[in-house]
Amino acid sequence: MTGGAGDSRDSLGCRIIELVTASYSKQLASQVQPSIYFFILLGLIFKMEDYISKLKEFSKLDFQSKQEIIIKGRPTPELKGLLQTTGQKTRSFQTDWYTRKSWLCGCPARNRLFCFSCLLFSTCDNVWTQMGYCDLKNLQRSLIKHERSTAHIQSQIALKTFGMSRIDLALDEQRRLNISIHNAKVKENREILKDLINATCFLAKQQLAFRGNDESTGSANRGNYVELLHAFAEKDDRLARHLETSTVFSGLSNRIQNDLIEAVGDVIRNDIKKEIGAAPFVAVEVDETTDVTNLAQISVILRYVATSEAGCEVKEAFLGFDDVSEDRRAPAIAEYVLGVLEKYDCADKLVAQTYDGAAVMASELNGVQAKIKEKVPEAMFTHCYAHKLNLVLLHSAKCMPECRTFFKTAEGLAAFFSKSTKRTHLLDDVVKRRLPRAAPTRWSSNSRLLQTISMHQNDLRTLFRVITENPDSWDNDTLMMAAGYDRWLSKASTCFLLMAYEDIFNESDALFRVLQNKVMDIEYCLARIRDTVAALERMRLKFDSFCDRFEQKCSTLGLTESGDRHSIRCGRKRVFCNILENISCQMKARFDHFGELAFLGLVDCAKFGEMSQNFDDAKLQSLSKYARFFDFVKLKADLVGLYSSQTVRDGCKSPGQLLRFLAQKDLIETVPEATKLLQLVLTVPATTASVERSFSALKRLKTYSRNRTDQGRLSSLAVISIETERLLKLKKDKEGFYKEVIDAFLQKERRIDFIYK
Numbered sequence: 001m002t003g004g005a006g007d008s009r010d011s012l013g014c015r016i017i018e019l020v021t022a023s024y025s026k027q028l029a030s031q032v033q034p035s036i037y038f039f040i041l042l043g044l045i046f047k048m049e050d051y052i053s054k055l056k057e058f059s060k061l062d063f064q065s066k067q068e069i070i071i072k073g074r075p076t077p078e079l080k081g082l083l084q085t086t087g088q089k090t091r092s093f094q095t096d097w098y099t100r101k102s103w104l105c106g107c108p109a110r111n112r113l114f115c116f117s118c119l120l121f122s123t124c125d126n127v128w129t130q131m132g133y134c135d136l137k138n139l140q141r142s143l144i145k146h147e148r149s150t151a152h153i154q155s156q157i158a159l160k161t162f163g164m165s166r167i168d169l170a171l172d173e174q175r176r177l178n179i180s181i182h183n184a185k186v187k188e189n190r191e192i193l194k195d196l197i198n199a200t201c202f203l204a205k206q207q208l209a210f211r212g213n214d215e216s217t218g219s220a221n222r223g224n225y226v227e228l229l230h231a232f233a234e235k236d237d238r239l240a241r242h243l244e245t246s247t248v249f250s251g252l253s254n255r256i257q258n259d260l261i262e263a264v265g266d267v268i269r270n271d272i273k274k275e276i277g278a279a280p281f282v283a284v285e286v287d288e289t290t291d292v293t294n295l296a297q298i299s300v301i302l303r304y305v306a307t308s309e310a311g312c313e314v315k316e317a318f319l320g321f322d323d324v325s326e327d328r329r330a331p332a333i334a335e336y337v338l339g340v341l342e343k344y345d346c347a348d349k350l351v352a353q354t355y356d357g358a359a360v361m362a363s364e365l366n367g368v369q370a371k372i373k374e375k376v377p378e379a380m381f382t383h384c385y386a387h388k389l390n391l392v393l394l395h396s397a398k399c400m401p402e403c404r405t406f407f408k409t410a411e412g413l414a415a416f417f418s419k420s421t422k423r424t425h426l427l428d429d430v431v432k433r434r435l436p437r438a439a440p441t442r443w444s445s446n447s448r449l450l451q452t453i454s455m456h457q458n459d460l461r462t463l464f465r466v467i468t469e470n471p472d473s474w475d476n477d478t479l480m481m482a483a484g485y486d487r488w489l490s491k492a493s494t495c496f497l498l499m500a501y502e503d504i505f506n507e508s509d510a511l512f513r514v515l516q517n518k519v520m521d522i523e524y525c526l527a528r529i530r531d532t533v534a535a536l537e538r539m540r541l542k543f544d545s546f547c548d549r550f551e552q553k554c555s556t557l558g559l560t561e562s563g564d565r566h567s568i569r570c571g572r573k574r575v576f577c578n579i580l581e582n583i584s585c586q587m588k589a590r591f592d593h594f595g596e597l598a599f600l601g602l603v604d605c606a607k608f609g610e611m612s613q614n615f616d617d618a619k620l621q622s623l624s625k626y627a628r629f630f631d632f633v634k635l636k637a638d639l640v641g642l643y644s645s646q647t648v649r650d651g652c653k654s655p656g657q658l659l660r661f662l663a664q665k666d667l668i669e670t671v672p673e674a675t676k677l678l679q680l681v682l683t684v685p686a687t688t689a690s691v692e693r694s695f696s697a698l699k700r701l702k703t704y705s706r707n708r709t710d711q712g713r714l715s716s717l718a719v720i721s722i723e724t725e726r727l728l729k730l731k732k733d734k735e736g737f738y739k740e741v742i743d744a745f746l747q748k749e750r751r752i753d754f755i756y757k
Contacts, residue, residue: 051075052107055119056129062176063163066120070162074105074116081111084136091136101143103156107132113139115146117155124151179757186753189249192242193745193754194738196251199228200260204720205727207700210257226252258713263744265320265716267737268723271730272302272317276346279304280629280676281683283352284379285316286337286368287691288324291698293707296325298333299694300340303352305679311663314656314682316690318722319344320715321698334371350376351626352684356384356691378625380596385525386515386687388590393446393508396582403579406497407446411438413460413485414449423478430463431456447505453489454498458557461489492559499550500576504583507535515687523600524654525686529591533584540580543573598622602639603655603681605648612643626680631673638674655681697722 052075058066082093093113098104105116112132115122119129127133128146135142146152203210203224212223221227229252233240243250276282283303291297303316319340324333341347353369369381397403414435417423427434433456436448453460464486467474474482488494511532515525539546547569554560561568599622601607620636642648642658652658659678662668668675701717702709709717720727730737746754 052110052114052119055114055116058120067163069120070159074103075107076104077106077108079106079108079111079113081108082106082113082134082136084134086137093136097139097143101147103147103152104143115152115155117159118152121155121158122151126151128152182753183756186756188238189754190738190742192239192251193742195229195232195236195239196256196260197264197738197741199225199232200257200264201720201727201731203228204261204264204717205724207697207717207721209706210261211254215252225257258710259745259748260741261713261720262716263741263747264727265719266744267730267740268719268726269319270740271726272319272723273344275306275315276302276304276317276344276349279306279346279679279683280349281305281351281680282341282346282349283354283683283685284337284341284350285354285685285691286333287356287695288328288333289695289698291702292704293702295323296328297321297695297698298324298336299691299698300337301690301694302344302346303683303685303690305659305682307663307668312656312659312679316685317726318690318694318719320719321694321711322715323711330367330371334368337368337372338375347376350379351629351680352380352382354382354384354685354687356387378628380625380684382522382684382686384687385529385591386512389508389511389515389587392583392586392590396579396586399582400575400578402493402575403497406494407438409485409488410446410449410453413453413488414438416481416485420478426463426466430466431459446501447509450498450501450505454495454502457489457495457498461486464489490559492554492561495554495557495559496550496572496575499546499553500579503539503546504536504579507532507539522597522684522686523603523681524656526591526597526600527604529587533587533591536580536584536587540577543576546576547572596622596625597684599677600681603658603678605652605654605658608643608649612640615640615643623677629676629680635673635677638671639677642671642674694718694722 055069058069061069076095076098078095079093084091093106098106103115103117105114105119106112107114110132112134113128114132115128118124118126122129126146126149133139133142208224210223210225212219212221212226215222215226229239229243233243243252249256281304285301285303286298288296288298299321300319301316302319303314306313306315322336324336326332337353338347341350350372353372355369369379372379373381397407414437417427417435418437424434433452435452436445438446438449464482467478467482468486471479511528514528550572598619601616601619602611602623604611615636620632623630623632623635648658648661652661655678659675659682662671662675662678697718698714701721702714730740742754
């Protein structure tokens with residue numbers, strides 16, 4: 001077996017040497033090592049094969065390149081490998097055939113013969129231009145036959161007369177002129193397209209309507225898009241000329257507008273996809289709402305940590321709206337969400353999913369998180385904390401009859417003025433401040449209502465007295481309700497509940513603001529929740545000071561009540577403590593199920609000093625569901641190293657600060673597993689606030705007067721308007737941005753030139 005392999009190598013070596021003799025000087029072969037010489041030869045062989053391929057592309061070359069090939073002449077290698085054995089007789093190619101036939105050439109890589117003139121000029125496919133000739137027995141007859149062919153004769157004439165009449169040169173010059181004219185036109189068209197892109201970005205970013213009711217030439221208002229372009233044209237002669245003279249592509253049609261909107265949206269989505277591709281973890285936030293046309297629009301946001309030269313940043317990227325009216329059941333919603341994750345190549349990175357609590361409990365979304373977990377077991381479900389807090393305050397008020405009646409009356413007071421312009425006018429004159437409406441789905445909105453009532457309690461009583469003292473000016477319903485609200489505001493119990501809930505809302509509003517911040521990590525949110533519970537506990541111990549403030553305000557407003565003062569005070573203390581205890585108990589019940597989030601304690605910067613002395617392995621064990629992402633031995637070593645650093649303990653107060661510190665000091669490679677843990681903690685969302693903000697954009701984009709917007713156009717408009725910061729970042733590289741948008745725009749069929757030759 002060994003000898004056979006050696007014989008094979010020797011045979012190959014002999015062939016190499018024969019080819020060398022034909023292609024290179026013997027002097028070179030004697031000056032270099034055999035192994036080096038071998039690779040030199042291989043390069044020559046492949047170069048020769050490339051040269052034959054280049055000859056076949058002769059017609060596509062410019063005049064100068066063609067002339068160089070003709071001057072260089074035909075390749076005439078020895079072709080030692082061109083052999084033919086018939087019986088006991090072996091024929092080999094003789095190089096004197098090159099002398100006999102001036103058109104004959106060869107390729108050592110293929111060991112074939114070709115016709116030089118036909119390779120250059122013939123359009124007919126035959127053995128002399130395609131595969132090459134190798135039948136040495138019939139070579140003489142085949143040479144004569146080929147020489148007599150019409151195609152060969154024409155090719156020989158073309159070769160011998162090349163450049164004499166300068167027709168080729170003239171054609172080449174004309175081609176260059178045509179290309180130059182074409183490219184000049186393309187450049188002008190692209191400059192026009194840049195103006196169209198700028199108009200599209202401006203209107204979409206500002207959430208303004210594109211089209212008008214009448215976009216005909218004679219219309220006084222042709223819509224924002226057309227009018228904006230004509231405003232640009234007043235300062236741009238090129239654009240003005242285009243709008244006046246264009247017939248094929250004016251850029252004003254509805255189809256062009258839609259394609260431009262979707263092209264800009266696609267560029268933004270591609271940038272999101274690129275960032276997500278570099279992120280180690282992804283979380284998904286999903287919610288659904290009904291638009292003005294009664295279609296169910298689902299919104300998806302991906303949360304991740306983006307790393308750049310400037311550091312690490314938590315980002316929540318909006319991907320667009322989709323109509324799910326046809327099927328809102330859990331399997332369909334789960335399949336849709338998984339499809340989005342696959343589209344952005346991040347299903348295997350999913351570590352958390354967050355939904356609006358009310359939507360999760362509804363039949364159309366019930367079980368979505370469980371079905372996604374079947375596909376991605378690591379996708380931990382977190383109920384939106386802002387909605388949890390909303391439910392805490394809502395249910396705590398409903399549990400106590402006096403509180404339930406109090407809030408219903410306060411909400412009715414706001415509605416009393418909103419249902420009559422005459423009442424509102426009086427409110428503006430007397431109170432000089434309108435009462436905000438309370439939204440049932442946002443319990444925090446009651447805070448603004450109660451604060452306004454408390455601040456203007458005396459003015460509101462004055463207003464109601466104005467109404468009751470002028471019965472001829474008002475209807476019976478207004479008079480009855482005014483008298484009732486006046487009595488309600490004159491009660492000390494009303495003032496008591498106003499002040500009590502003011503203090504509670506001061507704490508809950510601060511927590512709401514934290515939970516509504518999209519960049520906050522879940523560990524920080526949990527810490528603020530614990531702080532809020534502690535603050536409520538402290539309020540129970542300060543009833544006496546609260547009661548003193550209450551009595552002072554009652555004295556100022558002239559509010560009195562009959563009965564034993566001590567009994568009344570004890571009764572109020574009981575109500576006050578019941579309210580606080582109710583809220584505290586519900587917050588603990590809804591927010592204290594954090595067993596699967598125990599790993600958050602590993603990056604609690606406030607306890608780094610304590611953990612450096614006593615590492616909590618139980619918290620590390622809670623990361624077991626993410627085992628495929630981590631090397632736990634290295635992770636523990638990384639964390640202990642961070643805990644032990646005084647610089648880290650002094651300078652970093654949160655996981656976000658710690659991650660930025662590692663990025664800025666180029667320490668990510670030093671503690672890679674700890675970095676991944678920080679990214680995981682920052683990726684897990686606490687709320688769906690960003691999804692709900694997208695619904696605000698939806699209401700501005702798809703209004704009653706603009707309710708026929710196409711779904712693709714609507715989604716892209718929303719992406720541009722919501723991802724404004726990303727759009728502005730992309731536009732910093734103007735030429736790169738325009739090129740990407742134009743390339744996306746050209747995916748559609750166009751009747752005008754936008755591509756350079």
